[in-house]
Structures are given as C-alpha cells and as structure tokens.
Amino acid sequence: MKYPAFILLLLTLTSCEQAKPVEIETPVEEEYESGVVYDALVKNVISGDFNGDGKADEIIETLISTVNNKSIDALPQLEYDSLVAIIYKRQPVLSLRSKDKDIPELIVTKNTSFGLFYAKNEGDLDNDGADEISVVIDWADWSQVNSCVVYSLKKNKWIVYAKFDVREWQVSQNSNFNGFILKNKKGIYEVSTFDSEINEVVKPLKEVLVTASNNL
Ligand SMILES: [Ca+2]
Ligand SMILES: [Ca+2]
Numbered sequence: 248m249k250y251p252a253f254i255l256l257l258l259t260l261t262s263c264e265q266a267k268p269v270e271i272e273t274p275v276e277e278e279y280e281s282g283v284v285y286d287a288l289v290k291n292v293i294s295g296d297f298n299g300d301g302k303a304d305e306i307i308e309t310l311i312s313t314v315n316n317k318s319i320d321a322l323p324q325l326e327y328d329s330l331v332a333i334i335y336k337r338q339p340v341l342s343l344r345s346k347d348k349d350i351p352e353l354i355v356t357k358n359t360s361f362g363l364f365y366a367k368n369e370g371d372l373d374n375d376g377a378d379e380i381s382v383v384i385d386w387a388d389w390s391q392v393n394s395c396v397v398y399s400l401k402k403n404k405w406i407v408y409a410k411f412d413v414r415e416w417q418v419s420q421n422s423n424f425n426g427f428i429l430k431n432k433k434g435i436y437e438v439s440t441f442d443s444e445i446n447e448v449v450k451p452l453k454e455v456l457v458t459a460s461n462n463l
Contacts, residue, residue, distance in 0.1 A: 274318045285321035295368035299377030310362045312337040334387040353405045361385040391415040411440040411455040
C-alpha cells in the first residue's frame with residue numbers, strides 16, 4: 248500500500264514523538280560564596296507506586312528559586328533569622344517531581360519554605376491500587392503549628408486526599424515516631440492530629456478526608 252507523502256511524514260513525526268525520552272528540566276544549582284560554610288538542604292526521595300501501574304516510581308523533592316530559577320541545595324551556617332531572610336529573598340517553589348511522564352509535577356507550595364519537613368509514602372489508603380503520599384512543609388517561620396496534607400494521583404492529576412492539623416514536635420520530640428497515619432487493631436486507618444481545644448487526638452482517617460469540591 249502506498250501512502251501519500253504527508254501521511255508518511257505524519258507517521259514519522261508521531262513515532263519520533265513517542266520515542267522521545269521525557270526529561271525533567273533540571274534547574275542550575277545556586278552558586279555559593281567561597282569561604283562560607285554551607286549545610287546541605289537534604290531533599291526527600293519518596294518511593295512507591297503513585298500512578299498504580301504496578302511499577303515502582305521515585306518522587307524527588309525540588310526547591311527552586313523563582314528569582315533566578317536555580318535549585319536551592321544548601322544554606323550558609325547562619326542564625327535561623329538570616330536563613331529565613333534568604334528564603335524570602337529567593338522566593339522558592341517547593342514541588343515533587345518524577346522522571347515518569349505519567350506522573351505530573353506536584354506543586355506543594357509557592358510560599359516561603361525550606362522544603363519538606365516530613366514526607367511519607369502512606370501506602371494505598373483508598374484501595375485503588377496507587378499509593379498516597381503525605382507531606383508536612385518546612386515553612387520559613389517560627390511556629391510549630393503546621394498541617395499534614397495527603398496527596399493522591401487521580402486521572403493523571405494530583406488531588407488533596409486528606410488534610411489535618413499537626414504540630415512539628417509530634418515528629419521532632421518522638422524518637423519512635425512512625426507516621427501520622429496508622430492502622431488500628433481493627434484495621435481502620437487513624438490519624439494523629441491536633442485539636443486546639445483538646446490537644447493531640449487520634450481520629451479516624453475518614454474524618455479528615457477532603458471532599459472533591461475542595462479540590463477544584
Ligand atoms: Ca508506578
Ligand atoms: Ca490510593
């Protein structure tokens with residue numbers, strides 16, 4: 248069978264496009280002053296099957312300045328106030344990225360943060376074959392008041408699956424801390440959250456699920 252030339256061209260272009268590897272745009276690292284001691288900002292790498300295709304995925308935390316589009320990977324050894332000032336100056340975007348083209352970038356926040364305070368693959372909380380991921384942001388602030396947000400990838404889009412109040416000391420002051428979301432003896436998922444009136448409280452996960460309308 249003979250195809251007209253333009254169809255052959257179209258077929259060639261289409262197959263070229265499919266074969267093209269998907270590359271994540273990697274921002275350039277910040278340049279750091281010589282003679283100044285820097286501490287690395289440790290980036291979380293979270294493994295799991297987040298799109299439910301049966302293959303393991305890796306999601307990598309990124310913190311990129313919107314001022315110069317460079318990755319913030321270290322901070323100088325200065326007082327905390329000065330570090331907060333640097334972050335305010337850099338105006339970073341915190342996101343989670345994967346090399347898998349089926350997993351879109353998850354923008355965690357465009358507000359001032361040092362990255363993630365906490366991240367965990369929570370397993371498949373809603374039994375749809377794909378893992379959920381929980382994160383707590385390391386805000387550039389002076390407060391222990393925070394929230395844990397659970398994300399789920401649905402139809403190629405990240406949605407907020409659950410959200411609840413936490414205090415950072417729940418993690419930092421507990422050497423045995425093994426997660427905000429745990430199964431109880433009956434196999435029901437429960438969250439360790441924080442209520443301003445009754446302090447730390449354990450409640451069923453279903454009570455902190457975010458409804459679809461809140462995701463619009
Ligand atoms: Ca996968
Ligand atoms: Ca799931």
